Amino acid sequence: MAGTIDFPDSAPQAFAIFAHCFAGSRHTPGAARVSKQLTNFGVATLRFDFPGLGQSEGNFGETNFSQNVADIQAAANWLAENYSAPQLLMGHSLGGAASLAAASGIRSLKAVATIGAPFDPAHSVLHYADKIGEVDANGEVEVILGGRALTISRHFLEDLADTNPEDYLRLLRKPLMILHSPIDQTVGIDNAQNIFLKTRYPKSLVALDKADHLVTKQGAAARAADLIGAWFEQFIVPENVPAHIDETAAEAQPAVGTKFGVVVRHNERSVTADRPKKQGGKGQGFTAEGLLMSALAASTTQTIKEASKGMPLDDVQVNVTYVGDTTFERRIKLVGDLSAQQKSTLLEAAKSSPVELLLGAAQIVDVEA
Numbered sequence: 001m002a003g004t005i006d007f008p009d010s011a012p013q014a015f016a017i018f019a020h021c022f023a024g025s026r027h028t029p030g031a032a033r034v035s036k037q038l039t040n041f042g043v044a045t046l047r048f049d050f051p052g053l054g055q056s057e058g059n060f061g062e063t064n065f066s067q068n069v070a071d072i073q074a075a076a077n078w079l080a081e082n083y084s085a086p087q088l089l090m091g092h093s094l095g096g097a098a099s100l101a102a103a104s105g106i107r108s109l110k111a112v113a114t115i116g117a118p119f120d121p122a123h124s125v126l127h128y129a130d131k132i133g134e135v136d137a138n139g140e141v142e143v144i145l146g147g148r149a150l151t152i153s154r155h156f157l158e159d160l161a162d163t164n165p166e167d168y169l170r171l172l173r174k175p176l177m178i179l180h181s182p183i184d185q186t187v188g189i190d191n192a193q194n195i196f197l198k199t200r201y202p203k204s205l206v207a208l209d210k211a212d213h214l215v216t217k218q219g220a221a222a223r224a225a226d227l228i229g230a231w232f233e234q235f236i237v238p239e240n241v242p243a244h245i246d247e248t249a250a251e252a253q254p255a256v257g258t259k260f261g262v263v264v265r266h267n268e269r270s271v272t273a274d275r276p277k278k279q280g281g282k283g284q285g286f287t288a289e290g291l292l293m294s295a296l297a298a299s300t301t302q303t304i305k306e307a308s309k310g311m312p313l314d315d316v317q318v319n320v321t322y323v324g325d326t327t328f329e330r331r332i333k334l335v336g337d338l339s340a341q342q343k344s345t346l347l348e349a350a351k352s353s354p355v356e357l358l359l360g361a362a363q364i365v366d367v368e369a
Helices: 029-041 065-082 094-105 121-138 154-161 165-169 189-198 220-232 288-307 340-350 354-361
Strands: 003-006 014-019 043-048 088-092 111-115 140-145 148-153 176-180 203-207 251-254 262-266 269-273 313-324 327-336
Touching (some): 014 029, 014 065, 014 094, 029 043, 029 088, 029 220, 043 088, 065 088, 065 154, 094 121, 094 165, 121 154, 165 189, 176 189, 269 288, 288 340, 327 340
Parallel strands (some): 014 043, 111 176, 176 203
Antiparallel strands (some): 003 043, 140 148, 251 262
16 A cells, blocks of 8 residues: 655654545545644644545555454554554544544554545445446446546445444444534435434534535645644654753754755744745744844833833834844834833833843853764
């Protein structure tokens, strides 16, 4: 089976698996966009092609739902042997149903999430009901899906007929998030409601408003990932916990898979920095100069707020622009019923912000780590 792992910029806090939709691939929007967006939560996600689909070997006509369930469990074993056991399992459409069936056999899981999953896996072939009779006559039928010919075999249909979703839903002992669009015309919202009714708590049913079944609408997949990521944070057991960085230090490490990308940590928080595209970077995140300007703008704002005690200062806006060489231009807008003297006092105070004082007197002592 062919697969891709989307890694966060820094060491993963957890690993996940994403199972794609019926006859799709790991590159469909639901799989690719969700997996990439989850890197913002420190989650590395393995998305793979089921046999006979995408770039995976095998014959789709010889596969079935039960084998897809086994494929997910095999992917979990591979991930555990080569990286780290998955804590999160996600699935889209029929991949969601397969994930629900596979979850009880993956002990490492801390949570399961589905997107547009059918209650009954047999729902995936209902759209070809008019051709099912050909299977009885010929043993298989060829259908066109997404511009490609796929074979649905009697073996495939018999396996679906023997699958009772209530059998595996009652075995699920993991926290569950069910994401579904109320306007899904392919797999109706009643499927999500039935899954919710047949599973145990803790569980959540969340509406993906205005999303189509394949979550191709702009922003739909990213929104789904943000919902899953924020929900999953309460169950995650963090891996690769970075060393403590307090307010007196900052640490930078190269971002995974980038040339000049950097993850900077300070005071237990992190930001991403990169070079602009014209300087060989990807332009994703702050530039080093941008971090410096941000620090000066923030420090200036804080200093003015501190100096305005007792003054009718309603708001302050600070804009710092890099002019060139060693010159920065700072524009300060003071909002409020301030006298000329008060404005003068605050503008003078701005010149004594801690960052500006550091810029004028800082000494950098290099010490080999």
